[in-house]
Amino acid sequence: xxxxxxxxxxxxxxxxxxxxxxxxxxxxxxxxxxxxxxxxxxxxxxxxxxxxxxxxxxxxxxxxxxxxxxxxxxxxxxxxxxxxxxxxxxxxxxxxxxxxxxxxxxxxxxxxxxxxxxxxxxxxxxxxxxxxxxxxxxxxxxxxxxxxxxxxxxxxxxxxxxxxxxxxxxxxxxxxxxxxxxxxxxxxxxxxxxxxxxxxxxxxxxxxxxxxxxxxxxxxxxxxxxxxxxxxxxxxxxxxxxxxxxxxxxxxxxxxxxxxxxxxxxxxxxxxxxxxxxxxxxxxxxxxxxxxxxxxxxxxxxxxxxxxxxxxxxxxxxxxxxxxxxxxxxxxxxxxxxxxxxxxxxxxxxxxxxxxxxxxxxxxxxxxxxxxxxxxxxxxxxxxxxxxxxxxxxxxxxxxxxxxxxxxxxxxxxxxxxxxxxxxxxxxxxxxxxxxxxxxxxxxxxxxxxxxxxxxxxxxxxxxxxxxxxxxxxxxxxxxxxxxxxxxxxxxxxxxxxxxxxxxxxxxxxxxxxxxxxxxxxxxxxxxxxxxxxxxxxxxxxx
Numbered sequence: 001x002x003x004x005x006x007x008x009x010x011x012x013x014x015x016x017x018x019x020x021x022x023x024x025x026x027x028x029x030x031x032x033x034x035x036x037x038x039x040x041x042x043x044x045x046x047x048x049x050x051x052x053x054x055x056x057x058x059x060x061x062x063x064x065x066x067x068x069x070x071x072x073x074x075x076x077x078x079x080x081x082x083x084x085x086x087x088x089x090x091x092x093x094x095x096x097x098x099x100x101x102x103x104x105x106x107x108x109x110x111x112x113x114x115x116x117x118x119x120x121x122x123x124x125x126x127x128x129x130x131x132x133x134x135x136x137x138x139x140x141x142x143x144x145x146x147x148x149x150x151x152x153x154x155x156x157x158x159x160x161x162x163x164x165x166x167x168x169x170x171x172x173x174x175x176x177x178x179x180x181x182x183x184x185x186x187x188x189x190x191x192x193x194x195x196x197x198x199x200x201x202x203x204x205x206x207x208x209x210x211x212x213x214x215x216x217x218x219x220x221x222x223x224x225x226x227x228x229x230x231x232x233x234x235x236x237x238x239x240x241x242x243x244x245x246x247x248x249x250x251x252x253x254x255x256x257x258x259x260x261x262x263x264x265x266x267x268x269x270x271x272x273x274x275x276x277x278x279x280x281x282x283x284x285x286x287x288x289x290x291x292x293x294x295x296x297x298x299x300x301x302x303x304x305x306x307x308x309x310x311x312x313x314x315x316x317x318x319x320x321x322x323x324x325x326x327x328x329x330x331x332x333x334x335x336x337x338x339x340x341x342x343x344x345x346x347x348x349x350x351x352x353x354x355x356x357x358x359x360x361x362x363x364x365x366x367x368x369x370x371x372x373x374x375x376x377x378x379x380x381x382x383x384x385x386x387x388x389x390x391x392x393x394x395x396x397x398x399x400x401x402x403x404x405x406x407x408x409x410x411x412x413x414x415x416x417x418x419x420x421x422x423x424x425x426x427x428x429x430x431x432x433x434x435x436x437x438x439x440x441x442x443x444x445x446x447x448x449x450x451x452x453x454x455x456x457x458x459x460x461x462x463x464x465x466x467x468x469x470x471x472x473x474x475x476x477x478x479x480x481x482x483x484x485x486x487x488x489x490x491x492x493x494x495x496x497x498x499x500x501x502x503x504x505x506x507x508x509x510x511x512x513x514x515x516x517x518x519x520x521x522x523x524x525x526x527x528x529x530x531x532x533x534x535x536x537x538x539x540x541x542x543x
Contacts (some may be wrong), residue, residue, distance in 0.1 A: 001153070002104065003102050003103065003154060004108065004154045004203075005061065005063065005101070005102040006061035006062055006063055006102070007061060008202070008516050009066055010056055010139050011207050012198070012199040012202040012203065013052045013055050013070065014056060014198075015198035015206075015208045016048070016052070016194075016195040016197075016198030016199050016200070016202075017045075017198070017206045018198060018208045018209055019194050019197050019208045020044060020048055020049075020195055020198070021045050021210050021286055021289065021290060022043040022193050022208070022210060023194050024041035024042055024191075024283075025041060026041065026190075027040055027041030027044070027187050027190050027191050027194065028040065028041040029041075029044055030186070030187035030190055032178050032184065032454070033167050034448040034449050034452045034454075034459055034465075035449065035465070035467075035535075036293065039104050039182065039282070039395075040187035041190075041191060042286070043079040043080030043082050043083040043282070043359055044082050044083055044188070044191040045191075045286055046075065046077065046079050046285070046465070047074055047077050047082075047083030047086055048071050048083075048086060048195065049289060050074065051073035051074030051075075051077055051087070051090065052070065053073065054070065054072070055067075055069050061336075062101045062102075063097050063100055063101060064097045064099055064100045067090070067093060068098075069108055070090055070094065070247055071094040074090050075362055075392060076361065076362050076363040076366065077362070077363060078361060078362045078388075078395075079361045079389060080359040080388075080389070081188075081360075081385050081387075081388050082131060082188040082385075082490065083193060084089065084388035085122065085131055085132065085157075085188065085388075086188075086191070086192070086195075087132070087209025087362075088118050088119040088121075088122040088134055089116065089118070089192070089374060090115060092115035092117060092118030093111045093114065093115040095114070095118065096111025096113070096114035096115065097111050102389075104154065105146055105151070105152035105153045105156060106146050106147070106157075108146075109142050109143045109146035110143065110146075112135075112138075112143070112157075113140065113143045115135065115228070116132075116135040116136040116138075116139040116140070117140065118468050119135060120132055123388075124538075127173045127176070128176075129172045129173070129174075129179065129181075129434045130176070130186050130188055130189065131186060131189045131191070132164065133168050133172065133175065134168045134172070134186065134188075134192055135165070135192060137164060137165075138161050138162075138164035139161065139165060140347070141164040141291075145160045155200070155203045157200050158196065158203055159178070159200055161196055162193065162197060162200050165193045167191055169185050169186065172185050172186040172189055174517075178454075178455075181453060181454070181455070181456075182452055182454070183372070188285075191381070197373075201536065202510045205421065210289075210290035211290070220223070230492060231278060231279070231281045231358070232275070232299070233260075233275070233278055233284045234273075234296075234297075234299075235273075235274050235284075235285065235294050235298070236271060236272070236294065236295040237271070237272040237274065237288050237289075237291050237292045237293070237295070238292050238293050238295045239270045239271070239272060239291055240292040243290075243291040244270050245334060247267065247291055248249075249267055252265050252274070252287065253265045253304075254278045255287050256274070256278075256287060257282060259276075259284060260277050260278030260280075262356075271295070271345045271435075273289065274288055275377055278513070279534075279535070281299045281358055282358065283503075299358060299531045314463075324373065326373065326374050327375050327376060327422065328374055328375070328376050328377075328420075328422055328426075328429070329349040329372040329373075329377045329378070330348045330349050330350075330377075330378045330379075330380065330417065330420065331349065331351075331368045331369070331372070331378070331379045332348045332351055332352070332375060332379070332380040332381075332413050332417070333352045333353075333355060333380070333382045333383065334351050334353070334382065334410065334413075334532060334533075335353060335355040335535075336531045336532040336533035336534065337530060337532045338501070338530045338533070339410060339501065339531040339532070340353075342414060342529060342531070343413070344418060346417035346420070347422070348417060349372055350372060352364050352365065353417070354386070355382065355386075355410075355533070356489070359386050360386060360389060361389060362389045362392045362396065364389075365390050365439060366397060369393060370397075376403070377400060377402045377479035378402075378404075378429070378430070378433070379393070379403070379404045379405070380405055380407045380413040380417070381404065381406065382409060383408060383409070384406075384408040385407065386484060390404045391512065401426075402501065405430070405434055407437055408543075409442035410531070411440050411441075411501075411523070411539065411540070412440045412442065413435040415437060415439070415440045415541065415543065416433040416434075416436055419432045419433045419435075439543050440542070441468070441469070441541070441542040442468075442540070442541055443466065443467065443468050443486045443487070443490045443539075443541075444466075444485050444536050444538065444539050444540070445461060445466055445467075445479065445486060445535075445536065445537045446464070446465055446535055447463065448461055448462060448463045448464075450492050455470045455471070455472075457472060457475055458475070463475045463476060463477055464477070466484075466485060466486030466489070468486065468489055468490060473486065473489055480514070480538055483514055483538055484517055487517070487540065491518070491521075491522045492505040495522060495527065495543070497523070497524060497525050497527070497542070498522075498527070498541070498542050499514055499527050499529065499540070499542075499543075500526060500527065500529070500538065501529045501533070501538065501539040501540070501541075502514075502528070502538055503533045503535070503536050503538065503539070505537055506537050506538065511530070512529055514529070514538065515528050
């Protein structure tokens with residue numbers, strides 16, 4: 001394949017997206033932490049599908065136009081750090097193809113290098129042994145290869161890119177010791193390799209089709225223990241032409257049964273309505289996406305207000321009256337009615353529903369920004385895997401004065417809100433809020449979804465883990481003992497205030513038992529709140 005035109009480029013994108021959709025559970029299983037979260041494969045698949053859907057609908061046959069639409073779609077649909085970095089790789093690819101109706105092999109190699117450079121610039125502190133390393137090493141080797149061959153073809157370039165990306169991926173454990181300890185390669189890099197596999201297949205004339213996901217053992221371990229932990233996920237699929245001939249309700253129901261319960265799957269002509277309770281709503285959405293496009297989509301926590309997310313389709317948005325202009329507005333992220341109420345009581349103007357189990361997209365933040373009318377907007381992501389999407393939204397809305405304070409936990413976000421003062425200037429607020437964030441220690445209690453080893457600690461599926469900041473420091477079968485040992489490591493003579501937030505699986509008596517333990521053993525003030533959050537039995541902030 002000497003040249004890539006618009007038609008071939010669209011085939012590559014469709015093939016890459018489908019390959020990623022087919023393998024996202026395998027990529028999820030590479031995550032080092034055995035916690036039930038949004039996961040790299042899910043985030044990358046949701047991100048890439050969002051961009052590719054727009055690109056395939058582009059009426060132009062010029063490669064540059066398609067790449068531009070792809071870049072914007074990826075940016076708006078980006079979820080999690082892996083999704084944002086993926087969007088930046090293809091933003092750079094677009095810049096390298098700008099003005100071209102079609103590209104040759106050398107131009108493709110140059111555009112791939114541009115993709116790696118733009119991605120690196122988007123990350124404040126690039127970490128080697130990640131997707132960034134994979135794209136940089138593969139692109140640099142491929143460019144050198146392309147310059148050494150006269151009239152190099154696009155197929156030769158992509159085959160070289162894929163081969164070098166695989167080699168770089170295999171080396172990631174040498175750069176990140178935690179990968180070597182757990183025995184995995186970098187999940188983001190694996191996702192990128194999966195996309196490139198689809199590209200090469202399309203260039204060889206075979207566009208990979210979507211198929212039923214193969215459930216990995218690790219991901220299967222995340223099956224619901226109780227509906228209390230789950231997300232009520234509902235969507236309506238408009239079947240594609242091919243799916244109208246082949247779709248079987250039983251096949252989709254069987255796939256959904258591997259990740260959830262309370263399943264309803266009903267077909268009416270070319271429409272399929274699906275309902276499922278699951279810990280991993282992204283998995284359910286990807287299963288549905290294999291059969292067509294979404295007509296409607298909704299994901300909500302049990303007993304939580306309806307939330308709407310955007311993925312590969314336009315989702316109906318609640319039309320709100322324009323609010324009077326105000327000096328400040330705060331946007332934050334939380335999952336759980338109790339947590340939402342806590343933030344609203346602390347002057348948060350807009351709480352985006354989401355967190356560890358479903359990372360909001362850039363689009364979700366942009367929508368929140370558009371709902372507000374304020375001179376200054378402060379965003380508190382409250383999760384390290386959401387910070388980059390928030391920052392991208394701030395760039396998209398560059399005409400507004402937006403500051404992202406990179407809060408990495410709920411307690412950090414709450415402390416920032418407490419310190420906010422509507423009567424002082426913007427810079428003073430930012431300085432004091434950031435200082436408050438730096439004074440907070442965060443602990444969390446959740447359960448393991450797979451057997452693994454972390455820094456020499458043996459962790460069994462179903463164990464309760466005590467996590468201090470980013471480190472798993474205790475793993476036991478008993479939830480309350482895990483909580484006590486975590487508290488013993490968190491509190492010291494300098495601790496003054498403990499904020500104890502209990503989740504959906506904890507009753508008030510259990511929460512009071514933990515509070516009594518803290519008060520009996522430590523000279524601190526304890527505040528107990530019912531966050532109603534899923535996944536995390538306890539979220540603990542210590543100041």
